[in-house]
Amino acid sequence: MAAPDNAVAPDVTHAVARLADEPADHRFKGLPPDAAARGTTLGELAAERRSLFTGGFTTPVLALSAERLEHNLAALADYTARHGLAFAPHGKTSMAPQLFARQLERGAWGITLAVPHQVRVARAFGVPRIFLANELVDAAALRWLAAELDADPGFRFVCYVDSERGVALMDEALRAAGARRPVDVVVELGAGDGARTGARTEAECAAVADAVAATGTLRLVGVAGYEGEVPGATLEAVRAWLRRLVGMAAAFDRDGRFAGLEEIVVSAGGSAWFDAVAEVFAEVPELSAPVLRLLRSGAYVSHDDGHYRELTPFNRHPDEGGLQAAFTLWTQVVSRPEPGQAFVNAGKRDAAFDLELPEAHRVRGLDGNERSAKGITVTALSDQHAWLRLDEGVELEVGEWIGFGMSHPCTMFDKWQVFPVVDAHGTVTDLIRTFF
DSSP, X not given: OOOOOTTHHHHHHHHHGGGGGSBOOTTSTTSOHHHHHTTOBHHHHHHTTOBTTTSSOOSSEEEEEHHHHHHHHHHHHHHHHHTTOEEOOBTTTTOOHHHHHHHHHTTOSOEEESSHHHHHHHHHTTOOEEEEEEEOOOHHHHHHHHHHHHHOTTOEEEEEEOOHHHHHHHHHHHHHTTOOSOEEEEEEBOSSTTSSSSBSSHHHHHHHHHHXXXXXXXXXXXXXXXXXXXXXXXXXXXXXXXXXXXXXXXXXXXXXXXTTOSOEEEEEOOSSSHHHHHHHHTXXXXXXXXXXXXXXXXXXXXXXXXXXXXXXXXXXXXXXXXXXXOEEEEEEEEEOOSTTEEEESOOTTTSOOSSSOOEEEEEEOTTSOXXXXXXXXXXXXXXXXXXXXXXXXXXXXXXXXXEEEOSOHHHHHTTOSEEEEEOTTSBEEEEEEOOO
């Protein structure tokens, strides 16, 4: 495995530092109104180390645990290093350059992304290696990419191809753009009939690889796919698909399709099966060039209180570590119209709800003391309200705060342009800016 060049991380860290100069104003929900009135910047507000609960933050407000974030960053960095994997965490989860920087500082090879806009955000903050887990056929985006590659010899970009038509469109757009550097591509093997993208058979993948070889604008550097789309996924089915991917890499190499490469890319890995990826990628045979075994899990950075809590491979391998749900959505009780019913001031605009409804974890009383939220259940969400059912005997007053856990990470992040990082004492230590 080629080791990541972590000299790149300080460059990204320096680039994200300018986010501290952005005004902490009305654009960002939950931030203290008095900070905007004084012209306070995000950096200045973080430096004040205010209390999330008494420092003027308004509800609803999303808080990321400083300690749990650090735990999760370390957990996957340690896991990938232990298993000989390079790591390109999926940045579409957070779209937060400050978190990209921390992932790179922890040894990540680069950042995975899904669409051209996300690539542009990452490049605006100096991310030097990007894996685009998608076929890129947009002519305008390819013109931009060609210019970006030509302008920066140190920029490494890899994307999927999964069809001869896609290859033809890429070649046409890059030729029209006058691209001087070829775009590195990996052939995507689909996870099965009815799955998402990717060529369905090895023969179809070979035809795509041959189409790449016939262009002067693309360079085949490996194979890839996403095991999370294996129909009716079980550990055995996922392993079997991963072995097909590894076998395809070996066959391509035997046929000379990787001739002249300094490195061959074999990539997979979401957040539910990275143990299977580690196991099968350890079986990759010796090829004609060193192999970059590239894992792309992204949800780990915040983890969650639902979907990934149940799916994480650490449940199967507790001796390897674990992840911690790092987000809490703090809301305020605004109505108790009937016995057994309450409403808080956060709904679909604020909370992740695409997989499961939020879970009430803690109540912060008017006296500042916290207690369990046992017996409080979210039954529905409106745009700006959560509907709560209270078990008999549960006390809850208008004005009290309730902290909720949520599922899943991607839709937690994308509802917030700025959110505070909070330590175990409730002190705001940083503010994270997202770009969705």
